[in-house]
Amino acid sequence: MIETPYLLFLGDAPDQLAAKVAIGIKDWRPDNALGQIRLEGCGADLGLTDMTLAEAKEAGAKTLVIGVANRGGVISDAWKAVLIEALEMGYDLASGLHNLLRDEGDLIAAAQTHGGTLHDVRVPTVGYPIANGKKRSGKRCLAVGTDCSVGKMYTALSVDAEMQKRGQKSTFRATGQTGILITGHGVPLDAVIADFMAGSVEYLTPDNDDDHWDHIEGQGSLFHVSYSGVTMALIHGGQPDALILCHEPTRSHMRGLPEYDLPTLQQLRDTALPIARVANPACQVVGISVNTQHLSEDEAVAYLAKVEEEMGLPAVDPFRHGAGRLVDALDAV
Amino acid sequence: MIETPYLLFLGDAPDQLAAKVAIGIKDWRPDNALGQIRLEGCGADLGLTDMTLAEAKEAGAKTLVIGVANRGGVISDAWKAVLIEALEMGYDLASGLHNLLRDEGDLIAAAQTHGGTLHDVRVPTVGYPIANGKKRSGKRCLAVGTDCSVGKMYTALSVDAEMQKRGQKSTFRATGQTGILITGHGVPLDAVIADFMAGSVEYLTPDNDDDHWDHIEGQGSLFHVSYSGVTMALIHGGQPDALILCHEPTRSHMRGLPEYDLPTLQQLRDTALPIARVANPACQVVGISVNTQHLSEDEAVAYLAKVEEEMGLPAVDPFRHGAGRLVDALDAV
Numbered sequence: 001m002i003e004t005p006y007l008l009f010l011g012d013a014p015d016q017l018a019a020k021v022a023i024g025i026k027d028w029r030p031d032n033a034l035g036q037i038r039l040e041g042c043g044a045d046l047g048l049t050d051m052t053l054a055e056a057k058e059a060g061a062k063t064l065v066i067g068v069a070n071r072g073g074v075i076s077d078a079w080k081a082v083l084i085e086a087l088e089m090g091y092d093l094a095s096g097l098h099n100l101l102r103d104e105g106d107l108i109a110a111a112q113t114h115g116g117t118l119h120d121v122r123v124p125t126v127g128y129p130i131a132n133g134k135k136r137s138g139k140r141c142l143a144v145g146t147d148c149s150v151g152k153m154y155t156a157l158s159v160d161a162e163m164q165k166r167g168q169k170s171t172f173r174a175t176g177q178t179g180i181l182i183t184g185h186g187v188p189l190d191a192v193i194a195d196f197m198a199g200s201v202e203y204l205t206p207d208n209d210d211d212h213w214d215h216i217e218g219q220g221s222l223f224h225v226s227y228s229g230v231t232m233a234l235i236h237g238g239q240p241d242a243l244i245l246c247h248e249p250t251r252s253h254m255r256g257l258p259e260y261d262l263p264t265l266q267q268l269r270d271t272a273l274p275i276a277r278v279a280n281p282a283c284q285v286v287g288i289s290v291n292t293q294h295l296s297e298d299e300a301v302a303y304l305a306k307v308e309e310e311m312g313l314p315a316v317d318p319f320r321h322g323a324g325r326l327v328d329a330l331d332a333v
Numbered sequence: 334m335i336e337t338p339y340l341l342f343l344g345d346a347p348d349q350l351a352a353k354v355a356i357g358i359k360d361w362r363p364d365n366a367l368g369q370i371r372l373e374g375c376g377a378d379l380g381l382t383d384m385t386l387a388e389a390k391e392a393g394a395k396t397l398v399i400g401v402a403n404r405g406g407v408i409s410d411a412w413k414a415v416l417i418e419a420l421e422m423g424y425d426l427a428s429g430l431h432n433l434l435r436d437e438g439d440l441i442a443a444a445q446t447h448g449g450t451l452h453d454v455r456v457p458t459v460g461y462p463i464a465n466g467k468k469r470s471g472k473r474c475l476a477v478g479t480d481c482s483v484g485k486m487y488t489a490l491s492v493d494a495e496m497q498k499r500g501q502k503s504t505f506r507a508t509g510q511t512g513i514l515i516t517g518h519g520v521p522l523d524a525v526i527a528d529f530m531a532g533s534v535e536y537l538t539p540d541n542d543d544d545h546w547d548h549i550e551g552q553g554s555l556f557h558v559s560y561s562g563v564t565m566a567l568i569h570g571g572q573p574d575a576l577i578l579c580h581e582p583t584r585s586h587m588r589g590l591p592e593y594d595l596p597t598l599q600q601l602r603d604t605a606l607p608i609a610r611v612a613n614p615a616c617q618v619v620g621i622s623v624n625t626q627h628l629s630e631d632e633a634v635a636y637l638a639k640v641e642e643e644m645g646l647p648a649v650d651p652f653r654h655g656a657g658r659l660v661d662a663l664d665a666v
Contacts, residue, residue, distance in 0.1 A: 131559040133590045190528040197527050197562045222565075225612045226464040229530045229566030236558035257466045260611075271607060278593075279558050 002094045002119050002184040003062035005034040007051060007086075011079055012039045013068040019044035021096060021178050022067025028157050028172075028182050034061045039078055044068065053086050063119070065181055066095040073099055083107060087116045094119035096177030121180040122188050124200070131198035131237050133279060138208030141330060142240040143218040143289065144272045146262045148227060148255045150248040151291035151319075152218030153179055155326075158318040159244070160215040162327045169212035173204050175234065179217045189219055189230055197230065201237025213330065216240065222271055223263045224254055235272065239279040242333050243272055244326060245311075248291040249303055265311055286329040288315040335427045335452050335517040336395035338367040340384060340419075344412055345372045346401040352377035354429060354511050355400025361490050361505075361515050367394045372411055377401065386419050396452070398514055399428040406432055416440060420449040427452035429510030454513040455521050457533070464531035464570050466612060471541030474663060475573040476551040476622065477605045479595045481560060481588045483581040484624035484652075485551035486512055488659075491651040492577070493548040495660045502545035506537050508567065512550045522552055522563055530563065534570025546663065549573065555604055556596045557587055568605065572612040575666050576605055577659060578644075581624040582636055598644055619662040621648040 008022040016023070026033045026046045035051035038044070051059070064086040070079070075097070083093055083101075087110040093101055101107050101118040111118050141159065143152040156172055157179075163170035172179070174186025187200045205214045216238045220227030245268050254260035263271070269285050276283040288307055292300035300317060307315040314325040341355040349356070359366045359379045368384035371377070384392070397419040403412070408430070416426055416434075420443040428434050434451040435441060444451050474492065476485040489505055490512075496503035505512070507519025520533045538547045549571045553560030578601050587593035596604070602618050609616040621640055625633035633650060640648040647658040 133558040133587075133593060135592070190526075192527050193523075194525050194527060194530050194563045194566070195523040195560065198559055222608070223611055225466040225569035225572075226531055227528065228569045228608075228611075229562040229564075230527045231562075232555075232565035233527070233562030236561050239558075254466075259468070260466060263611075274604060275555070275561075278556055278561075278596075 002181070003092055004032045004184055005061055006032050006063050006065040007053070007056040007061040007091070008033055008036045008046065008048065008067040009064050009082065010036055010038045010042050010044045010046070011066070011068045011070070012041045013044035015043045016045070019046065019068045021181055022046055022065070024178050024182050025065065025067060028161070032184065034059055037082070039082070053082070053089055053091070057089050057091070061091070063092040063094050066093070066097060067181070070097055070099070075099060075104060080106065084110045087111050087114050090114060090116065092117040092119060094121060094181060096121045096181055098122065121177045122191055124188055124192050126203070128187070128192060128196040128200035128203050130195060131202050136202070136205070136207045136239065137210055138212045138214065139242070139333065140205055140214045140216060140238050140240045141242040141244060142216045142234060142238050143244045143246050144231065144235070144268065145218060145221045145246040146223060146265065146268050147221050147248065147251055148224050150246045151289060152246045155244055155246055155289040155318055155323070156215040156217050158323040159326050159330070162323040163213060166327065169209055171212070171214050173214050173216045175201070175204070175217040175219050186217070189234065190227070194229070197233030198237035201234055205238055218246070222275070223268070225257065225260070232275070235276050236279045240276055240283055241280060242284055242286045242330055243276060244287050244289050245269060245285060246289045246291070250294040265307065269311070284333060285313060286333060287313050287326045289326065290315060290317050292317040292320055335514070336425055337365045337517055338394055339365050339396050339398040340386070340389040340394040340424070341366055341369045341379065341381065341400040342397050342415065343369055343371045343375050343377045343379070344399070344401045344403070345374050346377035348376045349378070352379065352401045354514055355379055355398070357511050357515050358398065358400060361494070365517065367392055370415070372415070386415070386422055386424070390422050390424070394424070396425040396427050399426070399430060400514070403430055403432070408432060408437060413439065417443045420444050420447050423447060423449065425450040425452060427454060427514060429454045429514055431455065454510045455524055457521055457525055459536070461520070461525060461529040461533035461536050463528060464535050469535070469538070469540045469572065470543055471545045471547065472575070472666065473538055473547045473549060473571050473573045474575040474577060475549045475567060475571050476577045476579050477564065477568070477601065478551060478554045478579040479556060479598065479601050480554050480581065480584055481557050483579045484622060485579045488577055488579055488622040488651055488656070489548040489550050491656040492659050492663070495656040496546060499660065502542055504545070504547050506547050506549045508534070508537070508550040508552055519550070522567065523560070527562070530566030531570035534567055538571055551579070555608070556601070558590065558593070565608070568609050569612045573609055573616055574613060575617055575619045575663055576609060577620050577622050578602060578605070578618060579622045579624070583627040598640065602644070617666060618646065619666060620646050620659045622659065623648060623650050625650040625653055
């Protein structure tokens with residue numbers, strides 16, 4: 001559990017894209033994003049108030065979150081100066097970088113001296129149980145994709161946001177580092193040891209009110225041979241009541257696997273649903289979320305209409321047109 | 334790679350069952366099993382020559398293998414005395430115990446002083462790659478089960494042994510600690526980090542001669558919600574040309590999951606084959622391996638005949654009747 005609110009560190013991000021994590025936090029949990037702190041030459045701007053460490057601390061910030069990718073995979077001296085000063089002022093640090101805060105001697109020393117916590121959200125810190133498969137109360141929705149990086153996290157976040165807006169009981173459950181930084185907690189599933197994957201998802205989505213929905217962040221794809229085992233563990237550990245199929249229609253091959261074609265949405269449905277019903281016989285596919293960012297508005301509308309007719313299910317791009325129809329479909333489960 | 338031949342340490346095993354790992358080594362790799370060493374009160378006997386550490390060393394033993402489970406999960410003082418003496422005499426040690434040799438200070442010290450290696454086969458020692466899904470040369474067979482512990486390792490070992498007997502090119506590829514100790518190498522798949530599972534299986538089963546078969550040890554089951562992700566990674570990382578379906582017909586529920594029924598062999602086929610064809614479109618189900626240990630000979634023969642007719646595939650218990658018909662089926666792939 002990462003303490004909020006955050007001060008978002010953008011460092012010397014070359015451009016907006018490099019600050020993807022910070023943008024996610026600001027978009028999805030604006031209450032967590034008190035302000036931004038930028039180094040000279042920073043090319044990213046979240047439109048938040050620029051604050052010094054002292055100003056943000058005064059305003060109540062608890063954690064300095066590294067919201068930017070680092071060039072060359074090294075935590076530079078310029079970054080270090082800010083991170084150490086933050087620890088000295090009583091901040092915790094949180095990072096999803098590949099190179100860990102906890103591998104940096106000077107950060108460890110400063111954290112120990114000043115009682116701060118170093119959160120490396122790529123690394124599990126919990127001893128997860130082996131999954132027991134027992135039926136849990138409450139409802140769960142999982143987004144599964146024809147490929148990796150087709151909008152599963154976005155779909156889960158937007159469905160959760162729509163439910164919140166309607167006053168429904170709903171929680172986004174993060175399974176990757178961006179999601180964990182956005183919400184302050186979750187399971188870094190890709191770094192969990194094989195035997196405990198499904199158990200970590202059970203741990204993440206415990207018993208809840210009968211009318212509460214967990215929206216579980218998807219990972220990988222059953223059709224992506226590098227990561228399909230992670231997806232499988234999500235389905236069986238999450239025991240979803242509802243699946244949302246996610247797709248990006250302009251991909252020419254599976255991400256990072258040039259020899260592999262994407263499955264159709266029908267293939268995804270016919271593979272994922274029987275697998276999900278092993279853990280939850282009542283599971284249904286409720287809708288389709290299409291990432292239409294590479295289509296014009298007319299193309300997007302036409303494509304969604306075609307998919308909707310072919311699949312007999314609501315097909316939407318939640319970024320373009322909102323998640324309302326997906327929530328309507330979940331309400332009917 | 335664990336150096337062979339082995340001296341098999343049976344310790345104070347209360348009975349034969351506790352020495353399961355040692356029995357596996359002796360049954361499947363008799364050339365690796367130079368002799369046995371037992372403590373006072375040992376209730377297990379492999380029928381091998383009882384040897385002192387010095388006698389076995391003289392006869393060429395390289396590694397003292399702990400072939401027995403330890404009571405209470407503690408490496409006792411009586412065991413320690415033998416293990417340390419072995420290190421002093423130049424042995425390596427190998428263990429599949431949950432409590433690791435490398436966590437014992439006195440064993441580490443003795444290993445360092447005398448240049449010995451401590452092999453904890455439950456723990457990966459290789460930085461496995463992320464799977465790339467590229468088609469590899471050579472052929473691969475994977476046993477998949479309706480449940481855990483239905484005879485997948487036995488099936489793979491017996492098919493490999495039959496191919497060796499016929500002079501065919503064949504390798505058993507271990508993915509669990511018993512298999513790794515039997516053969517001296519492999520991947521402890523259940524302890525691999527999620528993102529690298531499929532890659533570790535690719536690493537384990539590299540390019541080979543076109544007429545060479547890898548027999549990959551299966552793990553878990555697609556229908557076992559605790560471990561299905563591991564099974565999925567095996568299928569996609571192994572890109573098998575052939576699947577053998579494994580079943581134990583007297584189970585009343587999935588192992589450790591009292592609320593879960595076993596799937597039928599038809600369900601297993603219909604789930605596993607499309608998944609396998611994502612990585613290898615030519616994959617076929619070639620036969621069925623039934624663990625009939627809880628059936629009489631008449632019951633076993635009748636059950637196998639029924640399965641064979643229903644599935645239209647050779648159905649055998651390789652322990653009872655040999656793996657010949659499974660190898661015949663693989664030869665036709």
